[in-house]
Amino acid sequence: MVYRPREDSRLLKQAVTSLDLEDKKFLDMGTGTGYIAEAALEQGADVTAVDIDPEAVDRARDRLPSNADVIQSDLFTDVQNDFDVMAFNPPYLPESRGGSTATVSGRDGARVSQRFLGECTDHLEDDGVVVLVVSSRNGLATEGFETLCATDLWFERLKVVRVQDRF
Ligand SMILES: C[S@@+](CC[C@H](N)C(=O)[O-])C[C@H]1O[C@@H](n2cnc3c(N)ncnc32)[C@H](O)[C@@H]1O
Numbered sequence: 277m278v279y280r281p282r283e284d285s286r287l288l289k290q291a292v293t294s295l296d297l298e299d300k301k302f303l304d305m306g307t308g309t310g311y312i313a314e315a316a317l318e319q320g321a322d323v324t325a326v327d328i329d330p331e332a333v334d335r336a337r338d339r340l341p342s343n344a345d346v347i348q349s350d351l352f353t354d355v356q357n358d359f360d361v362m363a364f365n366p367p368y369l370p371e372s373r374g375g376s377t378a379t380v381s382g383r384d385g386a387r388v389s390q391r392f393l394g395e396c397t398d399h400l401e402d403d404g405v406v407v408l409v410v411s412s413r414n415g416l417a418t419e420g421f422e423t424l425c426a427t428d429l430w431f432e433r434l435k436v437v438r439v440q441d442r443f
């Protein structure tokens with residue numbers, strides 16, 4: 277089932293729309309319904325949206341105008357281009373019964389995020405910006421990352437971080 281925009285999606289949108297995206301090459305990794313990609317398009321970005329889930333890719337293609345490039349790919353496997361700005365609301369919860377590709381990622385919830393951080397540098401322009409959703413419920417090390425915005429839910433703290441000092 278395609279992930280419907282929730283608090284994490286809205287938090288990432290808040291962070292993304294605070295950036296200058298005019299004419300920037302923007303990647304919405306894990307686009308789901310295309311919610312973040314649509315916001316970036318409205319900010320004047322040149323948008324590529326990627327998802328591993330073919331149903332999400334269909335949904336995003338339906339939602340987004342034809343000038344957005346929508347690609348089915350496991351992270352960067354089938355992505356050719358480089359980007360000025362990348363945004364990712366990843367699956368970030370530890371594996372559990374009923375979890376899906378959209379929500380869970382390994383025993384500590386950080387596997388896809390770690391893979392993304394390891395691979396994104398090969399597709400990032402000089403001075404490129406990477407923003408990532410992280411949860412207090414997963415094991416991703418975020419020391420040194422700048423927090424752009426955060427929200428406390430009853431069961432977790434969600435943050436959008438700007439990735440730096442990793443590259
Ligand atoms: C939490 S949902 C976010 C959806 C949307 N960006 C939003 O904020 O509402 C995570 C998305 O990442 C996608 N995803 C999970 N693993 C992926 C991978 N290895 N490569 C690309 N997309 C992936 C899922 O299919 C899902 O659509």
